[in-house]
Amino acid sequence: MSRFSPDKPILVTCGLPYANGMAHIGHLRTYIPADIFVRSLKKMGHEVTFVCGSDTHGTPIVFNAEEQNTTPQALIKKYHSHFDETFKSMGIEFDAFGTTDDPTNHNRTHDIVNRLIENDYVYPKTIEIAYCAGCNRFLPDRYVEGECPHCAESARGDECDQGCGKHLEPGELKNPVCTICGGVAEYKEQEHFFFKLSQFNDYLLEYLDRLDGTSNARNYALGWVKQGLDDWCITRNLEWGVKFPGRDDLVVYVWVDAPIGYIAFTEEWANATGDSWEKYWKDDGEIVHFIGGDIIYHHCIFLPAMLKGAGYSPASSVVASGMVKIENKTFSKSRGYVVWVGDDYMQQGFHQDLLRYYLASYTSHTKELNFSWKVFQEKTNTELVGVFGNFLYRTLLFAYKNFKAIPEGKLDDEVMETIQNTIDEASEAMEKYEFKKYADSVMTLASYGNIYFQSREPWNLIKEDKEECGRVLKNCMQIGKALTLLYEPLIPEKAGNAWKQLGMESDVHTALYSQGTVPVESGTSLNKPSILFKKIEDETIEKMEAIASQRVKEANEKQNRKKGEQIMTDNEEITFEDFGKLDMRVGTIVEAEKVEKADKLLRLEVDIGEETPRQIVAGIALTHSPEEVKGRQVIVLANLKPAKLCGVKSFGMVLAGVDEDGGAILLSPEKEAKNGTQIG
Known part of the structure; x- marks a missing residue:
């Protein structure tokens, strides 16, 4: 239903x-x-x-x-x-x-903000806002950076983008810094307006319980609502935006x-x-x-x-x-792990429908999607070229050469039943937002068509029984018609081309799925068919991979230059006495586990020669699993001021470098050493 x-x-x-x-x-x-x-x-x-x-x-x-x-x-x-x-x-x-x-x-x-005001869901409140004396301006959102109050990671004014991912209200950042001039910001009082989000807890629990869609959206939101919601600041200090009613100095939050x-x-x-x-x-x-x-x-x-x-x-x-990866690397424009639609795809001569098919058919919509040029080539050549394109072209070419039109003949009950079952299965998958399942169902019908054509050997039938050969081809044309209708949402331009090659005069974009079981009309003239999809050659993929590699290389060089410039600008030297204040020791990781709701963090227990292991939270989860770090010797900064990261207290720091891809490189002693051995 x-x-x-x-x-x-x-x-x-x-x-x-x-x-x-x-x-x-x-x-x-x-x-x-x-x-x-x-x-x-x-x-x-x-x-x-x-x-x-x-x-x-x-x-x-x-x-x-x-x-x-x-x-x-x-x-x-x-x-x-x-x-x-x-x-x-x-x-x-x-x-x-x-x-x-x-x-x-x-x-x-x-209209909506005024209604909220009239319904007593908005109220004014004086709060502290980051202010830069050097720039003589208040600092909303991206104009201020600092330390997240929840996990202590670097964060921007409205979101902890480097750590726990939590939404941040104005005034929450610790140690605020102006992103315009780099100066230390201060907090000043100013009146802003708040929406009474806290009053909608019960409503949202009921709303989310009946919300349709994907479970990842519903479950994520329920987790926040069950924790209790705080009121939400809905104004900002900007000239650009929608003015808050009655205030020329404030705009509504984006x-x-x-x-x-x-x-x-x-x-x-x-x-x-x-x-x-x-x-x-x-x-x-x-x-x-x-x-x-x-x-x-x-x-x-x-x-x-x-x-x-x-x-x-x-x-x-x-x-x-789900999120997107590029060649198994976390998507990052600054690190070069990005594929631009214009420069990297359309302007390189790739057809838009190939990427549409890849994005729909690669994985479940809610899962992480990895874009790989080699996989893109493989899916195109194997599925679109080798299965669907091959079936349609060989059917149309054989019919054109031998009949010049859609032949006469009775349609098989099995063929019509298979088509109807595919339409039902694909429609159900689409209504459940399962795009991969939809694409797989349609590709299965294309495979069925290839098997039907191959097993009946029309190249032999045309010599022995032309009437039976025509009937087989008409059944193949019926499968082709249904396939084209089902593929239209995925590959609309190519489907339009295929529809015309099948001799259809209607518009495939407005035709219903139910037309898939309406018999093709015998006697419909056919023109010589053309190949729908061209194979993507290895040389093309090698070229795209070279472009991608060069982009990553340039991004790394740019980041390294920035780091070098920052070091030269800061010119902060420390004395040997300063260095001597660092208590660095050899330790062994005895336990390790992921921190809940923090993709980047591992909770470690490290034996550094004390009576009990130290609990340390390390941002290495993207490159190191708990299993592979357990038992490993590392270097620990033991006298770092304790900090709470995503609710877990950390009593030290595991030292690590950063590789060219942004991954952690754990520092270890040259050979096994006694836990607690001093470094210096």
Whole structure:
């Protein structure tokens, strides 16, 4: 049974791309599956609206504009156009693609904030805000860096991006530093406005219990809500953004107006088409958010609470994707582990549908996706070229050469049953957001078609029984028709090509899955077919790997230069007496385990010659498993001031270097030494 009512329209949204940089493959992990989902729902007969837009406010926009000596308006115009063009080039078709700086979004944000104020969900409060005397300005979000109050890792003003990943409120950072001039910041009092998020605990527990979508989104949000929620500061000291009602010196926090953009873009679509936006956002509509896994908190906690408080309808489903790796390395633009959609893909001559297929079929949507040029080549050559493309081409070519049209003949019951079962299985997988399972189901039908063709040996039948040969080919054409319909959401342009080669005059993009069991029409003229997919050669992949390697090399050289420049700038020398204050000892790791909710941290127990082992938290979990470090001798800084990392107290530091990929290199003695041996 379908989870979506056939009589209820569906709105699909995508997390907004930030208009502050170029599109990379990490972006497409969200937008391509969402486009596939929309196309598939339409093929099931649903009414679907698909909206998105550029996120154009917040400190990074202002910060980047200042660095480039331009205005925020000019910056967002550049990147909004870039994303709009990129999405179109990848076959992603939005019904509306706006910006959060559109007047519609300013007006809709004011309406929602005013409703929250009227409903007593917003209140003023004087708090301490980081302030830089040198720059003579308050420092919101990205303008300030410091120490996370929860895990002591380096963090920025609104998020612990290097450690525990927690959202941070203004004033929470310890030891704040201005990111503009590098000067030490101080805290000054200022009035800001808070949303009573804490009052929505019970509502959110009930909401999340019924929320559809992927379990990673629901479970992550439930973990936070069960801990209890704090009120949320919703204003910032910026000139760029949506003004807070009644205040010229404050704008609403970007995570207020950005998701409200979903409503504004729906409103713009409704104004353009004469339809209704309220049927989604006021009448408990069917709303499906597609987002990255890093913004679950905002979409499953902040947004539904805000909408509830203002009398709007929240999403019925939230679909969160897993993260992206590049060649088994953590995605990092600064380290060079990135694939740019323009420079590295489209401009290198790759067809957009190949990447669409890879992103959908590589792994489960909620799991980590690794992009590898070699795997990309293998999937393309083996599956698209070798299975689907091969089946369709050999069928069409044989039919064209021997019949010049779709032959006469009865369709096998088994063939029709297999097609229907595949449509049912694929539709069910799509409704459960299982894109890999969908792709696998369709590829299984393509394999079935190849086996059907091969086992019946039409090259022999054409000599012995032309009528039977025609019947076999008609069955193959029926399989090809169903395959093309099922592949259209995944590879829309190639499917359009295949549809025409099958002699179809209708539009494959609007044709329903149910057409897959409508018999192909005998006598339909066929033209000489062309090959759908070309094999990707080894030389092409070697070229792309060389480009990737060079980018990583240049990124490492840039980082090393920065480190060298920093050392030269700081010019801080220490005396031998200073060095003598460091209590460094040899120790053996006797126990090791991962720290809960902290991907980078291991909790170690290290024997450094004392009565009991020292508990030390080390940021080495991405490169070292608990099993491989247990029993290993390391160098420990024993007199480091204790710190609490993600709730676990650490009494020292395990010394390590950093390799060119950012991984930890543990320092060890030249040969086994007695635990507690002094270093110096």
